[in-house]
Amino acid sequence: MKTKFDPLKYRPDFPILKQKIHGYPLVYFDNAATTQKPKMVIDAIKNFYERDNANVHRAIHQLGERATEAYEKARKTIAGFIGAESEKQIVFTKGATESINLVASAWGRKYISEGDEIIVSEMEHHSNLIPWQLLAKDVGAVLKILPINLDGTLVFNEFEHILSNKTKLIAVTHMSNVFGTINPIKKIVSMAHDRGIPVLLDGAQSVPHLPIDVGFLDCDFLVFSGHKMCGPTGIGVLYAKINHLENMNPYQGGGEMISSVWLDNATWNEIPHKFEAGTQNIAGAIGLAKAIEYLEYVNMRDITLYEQDLVTYTINKLMSIDGVVIYGNAPARGGAISFNLDDIHPHDLAHFLDQKGIAVRAGHHCAQPIMRKLNLAATTRASLYFYNTVEEVDYLAEQLVEAKKFFNL
Amino acid sequence: MDAEFRELYQEIILEHSKSPRNFRRMEDATHKLEGRNPLCGDQYTIYLKIENGIIADISFEGSGCAISKASASVMTSVLKGKSIAEAKKLFEQFHDIVTGVKTTGDDTDISRKIAAFSGVAEYPVRIKCATLAWHAMRNSIEGVTNSVTTEEK
Numbered sequence: 041m042k043t044k045f046d047p048l049k050y051r052p053d054f055p056i057l058k059q060k061i062h063g064y065p066l067v068y069f070d071n072a073a074t075t076q077k078p079k080m081v082i083d084a085i086k087n088f089y090e091r092d093n094a095n096v097h098r099a100i101h102q103l104g105e106r107a108t109e110a111y112e113k114a115r116k117t118i119a120g121f122i123g124a125e126s127e128k129q130i131v132f133t134k135g136a137t138e139s140i141n142l143v144a145s146a147w148g149r150k151y152i153s154e155g156d157e158i159i160v161s162e163m164e165h166h167s168n169l170i171p172w173q174l175l176a177k178d179v180g181a182v183l184k185i186l187p188i189n190l191d192g193t194l195v196f197n198e199f200e201h202i203l204s205n206k207t208k209l210i211a212v213t214h215m216s217n218v219f220g221t222i223n224p225i226k227k228i229v230s231m232a233h234d235r236g237i238p239v240l241l242d243g244a245q246s247v248p249h250l251p252i253d254v255g256f257l258d259c260d261f262l263v264f265s266g267h268k269m270c271g272p273t274g275i276g277v278l279y280a281k282i283n284h285l286e287n288m289n290p291y292q293g294g295g296e297m298i299s300s301v302w303l304d305n306a307t308w309n310e311i312p313h314k315f316e317a318g319t320q321n322i323a324g325a326i327g328l329a330k331a332i333e334y335l336e337y338v339n340m341r342d343i344t345l346y347e348q349d350l351v352t353y354t355i356n357k358l359m360s361i362d363g364v365v366i367y368g369n370a371p372a373r374g375g376a377i378s379f380n381l382d383d384i385h386p387h388d389l390a391h392f393l394d395q396k397g398i399a400v401r402a403g404h405h406c407a408q409p410i411m412r413k414l415n416l417a418a419t420t421r422a423s424l425y426f427y428n429t430v431e432e433v434d435y436l437a438e439q440l441v442e443a444k445k446f447f448n449l
Numbered sequence: 450m451d452a453e454f455r456e457l458y459q460e461i462i463l464e465h466s467k468s469p470r471n472f473r474r475m476e477d478a479t480h481k482l483e484g485r486n487p488l489c490g491d492q493y494t495i496y497l498k499i500e501n502g503i504i505a506d507i508s509f510e511g512s513g514c515a516i517s518k519a520s521a522s523v524m525t526s527v528l529k530g531k532s533i534a535e536a537k538k539l540f541e542q543f544h545d546i547v548t549g550v551k552t553t554g555d556d557t558d559i560s561r562k563i564a565a566f567s568g569v570a571e572y573p574v575r576i577k578c579a580t581l582a583w584h585a586m587r588n589s590i591e592g593v594t595n596s597v598t599t600e601e602k
């Protein structure tokens with residue numbers, strides 16, 4: 041390991057990691073699905089409900105004021121974390137999935153019409169594929185697919201062939217939840233912007249692991265989920281450039297998103313409130329802001345560097361086991377590692393590992409097109425976070441060898 | 450290793466999953482149905498040749514975990530030559546065993562084979578694996594032709 045980062049300094053902050061599973065210390069390698077929560081975040085949510093709970097933007101009373109202040113402060117914290125110019129660019133949603141659906145509905149339905157084209161890549165999570173399929177079907181647009189290579193990288197040169205003067209949007213993931221691939225976003229954005237095409241970036245896997253600066257990336261939309269970055273479930277973010285937010289239609293109708301209402305008409309609240317109809321996940325937003333404070337305290341740059349080290353170590357370790365095949369070999373990659381071991385089915389393997397206290401994911405990882413491309417039904421995935429240790433990786437490798445013995449009569 | 454887990458992956462189950470019986474396509478099947486578990490991608494096609502109410506031949510192909518494959522294999526081996534009524538009864542017995550409701554109560558060769566799956570009852574998440582092929586079989590003999598998934602009971 042090249043970095044001096046010490047995960048043991050942070051592990052005590054995560055109460056859940058202290059437990060045993062089937063008599064073995066929990067080894068949590070399912071961070072791409074959701075990460076664990078530090079006590080700080082759990083306490084922030086608890087404190088909110090115990091001390092400040094009220095609805096926001098609606099009450100004159102003290103609690104309402106406190107809740108509103110905390111909610112809007114959370115927006116500022118998030119804006120700062122991703123380098124947004126203004127907190128008006130931060131829309132709270134329930135997660136990356138809802139953020140994408142929001143854009144598909146509020147932006148897509150206004151700007152994409154019959155015959156227009158939307159580009160997504162072949163490595164997208166279903167949440168960055170299905171909303172565009174639905175939109176394309178509804179308005180008569182065409183979904184174009186940027187293919188991937190078998191090593192889990194984009195076939196970048198194919199952009200030339202599928203871009204056209206009808207392309208209205210490129211929606212692409214920053215980091216693959218299957219291969220770990222970090223895509224060349226700067227290159228994609230500048231190519232797209234040269235042609236006046238906006239880019240939606242799925243940051244569900246990148247925002248938790250890499251320092252993100254939307255000013256530098258210059259993407260038009262960025263979506264991510266709180267629960268994959270030490271925050272609670274049920275809260276996520278849509279960041280967008282101001283002009284897009286100003287021009288977009290509302291997403292859902294209801295309270296809070298309006299300015300004035302008559303029986304037959306209404307005008308919309310200013311951004312970002314225009315997109316937040318109904319009572320929002322106030323405690324969730326506060327919890328996410330606390331998670332961000334925590335990640336900033338750990339330091340995002342250190343997290344990235346440590347994870348780079350740990351992922352290299354893990355891959356080398358797994359490759360040293362006879363019968364392990366790893367899917368994805370991008371030059372730039374993060375901590376999601378998909379693999380198979382001999383002909384042991386991922387479900388059987390994941391169940392075996394669970395018996396040893398190790399949590400991994402088995403399945404298609406919400407990316408069935410990738411599985412089809414690789415001609416696989418499923419893979420096992422170990423996904424890392426900064427609280428994982430070299431010792432845990434060694435233990436995983438040990439147990440993979442045990443699994444081979446167990447399943448090979 | 451925990452005894453219950455060994456119980457789940459008994460030798461007979463591992464053996465059937467590695468060398469599944471009747472693992473082939475059947476060109477002259479009278480009944481054919483695909484069963485899928487969309488959550489994990491397990492997918493099998495069950496073929497039946499039913500003549501005069503008797504399962505004259507049964508086979509399967511597809512892929513999935515050891516539990517689902519062994520269960521399909523054992524199913525084909527116990528159902529060959531059985532009547533439709535017997536097949537339905539065995540379905541019920543198998544279902545009772547993997548859900549832990551009750552055992553077959555006798556000690557025939559068939560009972561022993563399906564009793565090997567009793568360990569599944571300790572692991573509710575694996576019940577769908579164990580019953581996938583059986584559900585496809587039962588639906589198929591009842592005339593269903595669209596693929597079945599584990600999401601519908």
Ligand SMILES: Cc1ncc(COP(=O)(O)O)c(C=O)c1O
Binds near residue numbers: 073168244406
């Ligand atoms: C790349 C990617 N995009 C989007 C999502 C969807 O996130 P959520 O389910 O939190 O909306 C995920 C979650 O697994 C993901 O990995």
